[in-house]
Amino acid sequence: MTTYTDARNKSRRTPGVIPLHGEAGFEGMRRAGRLTAEALDMLVDYAQPGVSTLKLDQLAYEFARDNGAVPATLFYKGYRHSTCISINHVVCHGIPDDRPLREGDIANIDLTLVLDGWHGDSSRMYPIGEISRKAERLIEVTYESLARGIDAARAGHTTGDIGAAIQAYAEGERTSVVRDFVGHGVGQLFHDEPNIMHFGTPGMGPELKPGMIFTIEPMINLGKPHVKILADGWTAVTRDRTLSAQCEHTIGITETGCEVFTASPANLFNPLVARR
Numbered sequence: 001m002t003t004y005t006d007a008r009n010k011s012r013r014t015p016g017v018i019p020l021h022g023e024a025g026f027e028g029m030r031r032a033g034r035l036t037a038e039a040l041d042m043l044v045d046y047a048q049p050g051v052s053t054l055k056l057d058q059l060a061y062e063f064a065r066d067n068g069a070v071p072a073t074l075f076y077k078g079y080r081h082s083t084c085i086s087i088n089h090v091v092c093h094g095i096p097d098d099r100p101l102r103e104g105d106i107a108n109i110d111l112t113l114v115l116d117g118w119h120g121d122s123s124r125m126y127p128i129g130e131i132s133r134k135a136e137r138l139i140e141v142t143y144e145s146l147a148r149g150i151d152a153a154r155a156g157h158t159t160g161d162i163g164a165a166i167q168a169y170a171e172g173e174r175t176s177v178v179r180d181f182v183g184h185g186v187g188q189l190f191h192d193e194p195n196i197m198h199f200g201t202p203g204m205g206p207e208l209k210p211g212m213i214f215t216i217e218p219m220i221n222l223g224k225p226h227v228k229i230l231a232d233g234w235t236a237v238t239r240d241r242t243l244s245a246q247c248e249h250t251i252g253i254t255e256t257g258c259e260v261f262t263a264s265p266a267n268l269f270n271p272l273v274a275r276r
Contacts (some may be wrong), residue, residue: 002206020211032120032263033261036113047126053085072112084110091236091244103129123248123260140222142245149216153258163200178219217248
């Protein structure tokens, strides 16, 4: 059974209890979301062949430090980096290292900055140099999948409506939706209720109400949806070694629709549009 509560009364994640935020929460999320988006915008010029993912991670950390923020993943459950950077067939939670990016790679950079106690959570794709047409198509489908999920995120709809919209589009484009990872509530907690699945049935799941804040972050594979976790305990890869892409926004449900907190100030969120 799902219940809803004033977010000010909630200090930890409680299964089935969804926090509802007021204007102060929305304003905190606007600031944190914008800062995260600005950091991801900054990385566009650096995500180039020959640059290591460890260098990108360092740049993200320095940006956070210089702007009074803290990367949420730094030391989270033993994780030692400010970002997750997932390349090619890595689905999510790729660990930065000193190997250089190569021409034709596609990389997802996932960053959450904590500003004044609020978590701005976003990820986007970075084409490294010239990429293949199949990689471009995967990115196109992934971004449109997110857009359709956001379109379905409005008061009176359900979490199942979001997942169904994403699944119907992605599978209609002969790609697959990863089932193993979900979007999540976020705010002053990094992970909160509800879970947002990127597949599902219209009308199922908790009802969306004004004040809910959560991420939508579909992971789309060119091949089958199955993933496996590597021995490091973090890195998830496609089992069939096909390409995977992901993009993520943090949104808040309003009376008339939803507000995207992590929109790119420089309109760089979708790399294929930005390159045109």
